[in-house]
């Protein structure tokens with residue numbers, strides 16, 4: 333959202349940046365990287381808080397803020413519980429909602445959980461739906477008709493290209509590096525055990541190193557450290573700050589992940605992605621061949637990683653593709669907002 337905030341400011345709109353504090357430790361460094369700061373920090377994150385408890389705190393904390401600020405529009409991004417809570421609170425206050433990253437659908441309400449349901453609910457409420465792709469816009473048109481859907485690209489790609497452009501080319505690692513992230517709720521338990529076994533098999537090749545920045549959610553951290561800590565060829569780290577994450581993507585050979593953002597970012601940086609999910613809401617990069625959805629079967633993870641170690645196969649699948657935006661999403665969103673507010 334920070335590129336969009338910058339574009340709004342430049343266009344002469346007054347805005348107020350409000351954070352709920354969901355993932356607050358990961359948020360501070362993002363603001364720092366963009367030289368920005370929140371205007372309001374609701375500081376609602378509590379240890380061990382389930383998404384539904386966070387949702388109820390947002391619904392309690394936001395109304396007085398909205399009452400005070402009385403905005404003409406509330407903008408939310410993506411599929412977090414924060415986005416859902418903010419959209420609901422704005423809707424109840426009679427404030428129109430603009431949804432950035434609208435229309436993504438895995439078409440399975442339980443995967444990713446709870447994000448798919450969050451997206452559907454936010455889109456239902458939104459007065460303006462900013463779809464990253466034509467396919468996302470088509471999903472919205474099927475559900476709500478074509479009105480108030482604008483294909484803009486994702487502001488996440490604005491952020492990525494701006495930040496990557498300001499960083500030097502990272503040095504090449506000694507051994508080919510595979511960047512790994514996995515933190516989806518629907519993978520907790522058996523899914524993580526299978527993913528860990530797959531990663532151990534990949535590391536056992538001996539000709540690669542795996543770099544895994546581990547999500548701070550205690551349910552993720554515990555399981556990952558127990559399964560993978562101390563394994564040769566596997567480095568577990570704390571989450572990387574955003575510029576370091578971009579450098580890690582640029583320096584790696586390919587990415588293995590269940591994340592959503594990385595399915596957009598890594599292809600824009602020319603890196604193949606193996607997705608540890610059964611379904612994705614981002615089919616566009618899959619269609620280019622740069623991203624492949626492989627599930628969590630350890631043998632499949634091992635085999636797909638082996639394929640990407642093959643020079644010919646790699647050359648065919650490692651190229652920059654930009655299905656999720658050209659870095660100008662914020663400008664398009666600002667133009668649409670200007671028209672909407674009149």
Ligand SMILES: CC(=O)N[C@@H]1[C@@H](OP(=O)(O)OP(=O)(O)OC[C@H]2O[C@@H](n3ccc(=O)[nH]c3=O)[C@H](O)[C@@H]2O)O[C@H](CO)[C@@H](O)[C@@H]1O
Pocket residue numbers: 409410411412415433444447488513545546570571572573574575577590591592593594597
């Ligand atoms: C279900 C799903 O697909 N939802 C996605 C979800 O994102 P997610 O939960 O899949 O999260 P990630 O994509 O992994 O990361 C987020 C960002 O943080 C960077 N990052 C990551 C690890 C690290 O150590 N250092 C970092 O800097 C990374 O590069 C990226 O920019 O929420 C977003 C908001 O609503 C949605 O837009 C998006 O649909």
